[in-house]
Amino acid sequence: MIEIDKELCTDCGWCVTDCPGNCIIKRDGEVFFKYPDFCIECGHCAAGCPVEAVSVLNYSHDEIWNLAPEDYVVDPEKLQNLFRFRRSVRIYRKQEVEPEKLEAVLQAGRYSPTGGNRQGLRYIVLRGQLEEIKIKVITFLNEMAGSWDENNILYGYKEKLMDNYRKFLSKGVDRLFYKAPLVIIIAGTEGLPGEIIDGALAASRMELLASAMGLGVCFIGFFKFAADMDPSLTEKIGLQKKEQVILAMTLGYPGVKYFRTVNRKALNVTYL
Numbered sequence: 001m002i003e004i005d006k007e008l009c010t011d012c013g014w015c016v017t018d019c020p021g022n023c024i025i026k027r028d029g030e031v032f033f034k035y036p037d038f039c040i041e042c043g044h045c046a047a048g049c050p051v052e053a054v055s056v057l058n059y060s061h062d063e064i065w066n067l068a069p070e071d072y073v074v075d076p077e078k079l080q081n082l083f084r085f086r087r088s089v090r091i092y093r094k095q096e097v098e099p100e101k102l103e104a105v106l107q108a109g110r111y112s113p114t115g116g117n118r119q120g121l122r123y124i125v126l127r128g129q130l131e132e133i134k135i136k137v138i139t140f141l142n143e144m145a146g147s148w149d150e151n152n153i154l155y156g157y158k159e160k161l162m163d164n165y166r167k168f169l170s171k172g173v174d175r176l177f178y179k180a181p182l183v184i185i186i187a188g189t190e191g192l193p194g195e196i197i198d199g200a201l202a203a204s205r206m207e208l209l210a211s212a213m214g215l216g217v218c219f220i221g222f223f224k225f226a227a228d229m230d231p232s233l234t235e236k237i238g239l240q241k242k243e244q245v246i247l248a249m250t251l252g253y254p255g256v257k258y259f260r261t262v263n264r265k266a267l268n269v270t271y272l
């Protein structure tokens with residue numbers, strides 16, 4: 001829902017041209033918010049209004065920032081370097097993540113685009129219960145792997161998962177969360193394929209911001225696998241009935257330094 005302040009509005013019609021739902025129309029030279037049912041509250045009208053006549057209702061206006069280009073333009077070369085240089089981090093320092101950095105990483109997820117501006121993602125941060133949940137997942141994965149035969153699609157991971165469990169019990173080696181001080185779980189609505197994409201986009205932005213702040217991340221697909229299979233785990237992390245885990249990611253200060261980028265398969269692209 002949006003509101004147009006007619007005292008300020010000059011009826012320039014800019015908002016009409018950019019509204020993705022075509023909810024705003026111009027008739028007889030005057031701009032109207034005509035089709036509220038089609039409004040996805042994306043905020044474009046408010047962000048681009050030259051005279052700040054538009055506001056999105058039910059959202060905090062304190063969060064609207066007027067930024068100058070020097071505050072948001074990023075050097076593309078540096079950004080490309082970051083894309084190539086970032087690595088999944090599997091060694092962490094024993095150092096807590098500052099609350100404001102954790103908050104910034106979560107906000108990066110929150111500000112990611114979502115299909116239809118759905119904004120349905122939820123974040124669960126494992127801190128105090130991290131060890132308890134880690135043991136539960138490592139144990140569950142060991143039990144699952146023990147039951148797999150060659151026909152199982154994950155058979156290739158069988159030995160690894162069972163070895164992870166043994167090494168965890170005997171030496172405290174953590175090959176699930178790599179002793180990271182924090183794990184962020186991204187959750188979304190079950191049965192909404194679009195929300196999996198939303199979650200993946202959010203995860204990617206969170207990782208890049210974390211890298212830019214000197215933090216490290218590793219996505220943990222095995223946590224999602226366990227959560228999809230073990231209802232006691234989803235209950236433990238407080239997942240609601242219609243929610244699913246989309247992805248989990250570790251977060252902490254890297255205890256590893258890389259000096260160069262890595263190889264990748266050649267770009268696979270078709271131009272039509």
Ligand SMILES: Cc1cc2nc3c(=O)[nH]c(=O)nc-3n(C[C@H](O)[C@H](O)[C@H](O)COP(=O)(O)O)c2cc1C
Pocket residue numbers: 086087088089090218219220221222223
């Ligand atoms: C969806 C997804 C799930 C992943 N799950 C795991 C995991 O469970 N454990 C792990 O150590 N790494 C995991 N990774 C990290 C990948 O192994 C890693 O991204 C890949 O080997 C490339 O290395 P790089 O991230 O350093 O470029 C996952 C990555 C993605 C994108």
